Amino acid sequence: MSPRVTFPNKFLPYLLVAPQLAITLVFFYWPASQAIYQSTLREDPFGLDSAFVGLDNFRRVLSDPNYLNSIQVTVIFSVATAVLAMAVAMFLAVMADKVIRGKGFYRTLMIWPYAVAPAIAGMLWLFMFNPSMGTFAYMLRSAGIYWDPLLNGPQAMLLVIVAAAWKQISYNFLFFVAGLQAIPKTLVEAAAIDGAGETKRFWTIIFPLLAPTTFFLLVINTTYAFFDTFGIIHAVTGGGPGKATETLVYKVYNDGFVNLILGESAAQSVILMVIVIALTAVQFRYVEKKVHYG
Amino acid sequence: MIGQSSVSRIIAHVTLIIGILIVAFPIYYTFVASTHSLQTILRPPLPLLPGREFFANYYQALFGGIGQLGGVTVWTLLLNSTIVALGIALGKIFISILSAYAIVFFRFPLRMVFFWLIFITLMLPVEVRILPTYKVMVDLNLIDTYAGLIVPLIASATATLLFRQFFLTIPGELVEAARVDGAGPWRFFKDILLPLSATNIAALFVILFIYGWTQYLWPLLVTNRNDMNTIVIGLRKMISFADADTPWHLVMVTCILSIVPPVLVVVFMQRWFVRGLVETEK
Incomplete structure (x- = not known):
């Protein structure tokens, strides 16, 4: 490829990147470096003094049964959320691919929950299922099922x-x-002529060919479940009952802002950063691969 | 298509309708609840059809003030959310189109350093640097301000990357032709680049508006005053399960009002939104 045609200004480009760079430095790099720095300190209970403790915070965090519990909760929550959301969506999309009339209509009706905030989504479900006034909770109880998500962890x-x-x-x-x-x-038609039924066509042709989309969505959904669902947890369960729904992000918030254990909260932030970097790396490897795929 | 019976098409239609009912039901049910009196809501099961309190409930929530929020009206919350969402969407588009323009159409020392500095922020979402970022906000006196709600969220790599990707597809001949005709960088940006990017900007606007509207953790941290809350945070503050006086009928109204604006944006700008989403994120 020949070099791009460009404008020969010396000063202008710096002016153009300046706003984004300034915000990035003040609100991204400075805090992130502070998080790393703070993760090596321990403050006394009154917040008056802090001492350098090296990797001690990490050691504490990683050997804390509550943190290990929180990792387990996050993994269960993320995998279940991603699998459920993707399975239902794939099923409905395959159905939508079959219909000829009304495709746009179905799409319009299907896309708008995208605009609902995660916290609001949590509240909508809580209204229906909360033990004191939820209609579905009432129906479950009438059916003889003990239902109380405010007290029962699972x-x-x-x-x-x-x-x-x-x-x-x-x-x-x-x-x-x-x-x-x-x-x-x-x-798909060739397979149909060869006598493959709809189920067989799905599993042997459509599903494998959808694999790039599926894998991409798996990464996106996992990231979503890790980070964007803080609102759901905070609004619906507050990490409880006990610590049954305390995800990693919720724990960083809770330890840092509510319990004020700064050093350990910072150490948890750094661990989260490593997780995000890993997820992003996976995502980009995949994006690169995809260019050659099709 | 060969190999597809009309029976399977009918099954597909039925499945889709059931799917849509399940997807839409929680919202419909909340709407129904928002039109009933508090007494009806507190005595389950709730009827499946809307009640007669629609005007009374919505009027009270929008203009009457909510006790749990110190008398702040839902109208104020809606206004705050709109300002924040618009500020984030427009601010992000503004700063990222400029920086992408600089990175693609100019050659200057440190160009790639800047690009990587911006690119790496993909890996630093708010959630992983909560406390120190909060401290920056306190030091800059940005707690309880619109600037505090908006500015830290407008720097993100995604929009810049998207514009960069798009600018790279613009043929060099176009730039050359513009320069031969005597257009400077500003003229080229305004008369050629902006019109060409219109679709991308529209798509991005929808995605970013939703992003701004649905923020939770950040507004929760940087607002203390009730009249600076966004609607999502205000709603959270109205609910208390331990406390018997949660005004559930007003909670339902607020819930619906917090959903309507972003849904309207998505539905009316669907064409750009769907294309933008599917094309940009892949």
Whole structure:
């Protein structure tokens, strides 16, 4: 490729990048470096003095049973949310790919939960299922099922998973529909002529060809479940009951802002940063691969 | 298409309708609840059809003030959310189109350093640097201000990367032709680049407006005063399960009002939004 044609200004480009650079330095790099610095300090209980403790905060955090519990909670929550949201969306997208009339209509009705804030999604589900006034909680109780997500850990987990997945269905749906449209119809028709039924066609042709979309969405959904669902947890369960729904991000917030254990909270932030970097790296490797794929 | 019976199409339609009902039901049910009196809501099961308190409830929430929020009206909360969402969307588009323009159409020392500095922020979401960022806000006196709600969120690599990607597809001949005709960098930006980017800007606007509107952690941290809350945070503050006087009928109204504006943006700008989302994030 020949070098790009450019404008020969000396000063202007610096002026153009300045606003973004300034904000990035003040609100990203400075705080991130502070987080790393703080993760090596320990403050006394009154916040008057702090001492350098090296990697001691990390050692403490990683051997804290509450933190290990929180890792487990996050993994269960993320995997369940991603799988549920993607399975439902893929199923509906395959159905939408079959219909001829009304495609746009279905899409319009399917996409708007995308605009609902995660915290609001959590509250919507809480209204329906909270033990004191929720209609569905009332119906479950009438059916003889003991239902109280405010006291029962697994039920609280179930509630936040369903709410988090519900919000993500529309996003996944859009991508699966786009992915399905990219699959050549001739392939599917050839299989049909060879006598493959609909189920067989799905598992042997459509599903493998959708793999790039599926993998991309898996990364996106995991990131979503890790970070964007803070609102759901905070609004619906507050990490409880006990610590049954305390995810990693919620714990950073809780230890830092509510319990004021600064050093350990900072250490947790640094661990989260490492996780994000890993997730982003996976995502970019995949994006690069995809260029060669099709 | 070959190999597809009309029966399977009918099954597909039915499944889709059931799917849509499940997706829409929580919102419909909240709407129903928002039109009933507090007494009806507190005695489950709730009827499936809207009640008669629509005007009374919505009027009270919008203009009457909410006790749990120290008398702040939902109208104020809506206004705050709109300012924040618009500020984030427009601010992000503004600073990232400028920096992408500089990185693609100019050659200057440190160009790639700047690019990587911006690019790496993809890996530093607010959630991983909560406390220190909060401290910066306190030091800069930005707590309880619109600037505090907006500015830290407008620097993000995604929009810059998107514009960079798009600018790279613009043929060099176009730049050359503009320069031969005597257009300077500003003229080229205003008369050629901006019109060409219109679709991208529209798509990005929708995505970023939703992003701004649905923020939770950040507004929770930087607002203490009730009249500076966004609607999502205000709603959270109205609810207390331990406390028997949560005004549930007003909570339902606020819930619906917090959903309507972003949904309208998505539905009316659907064409750009869908294309933007599917094309940019891939």
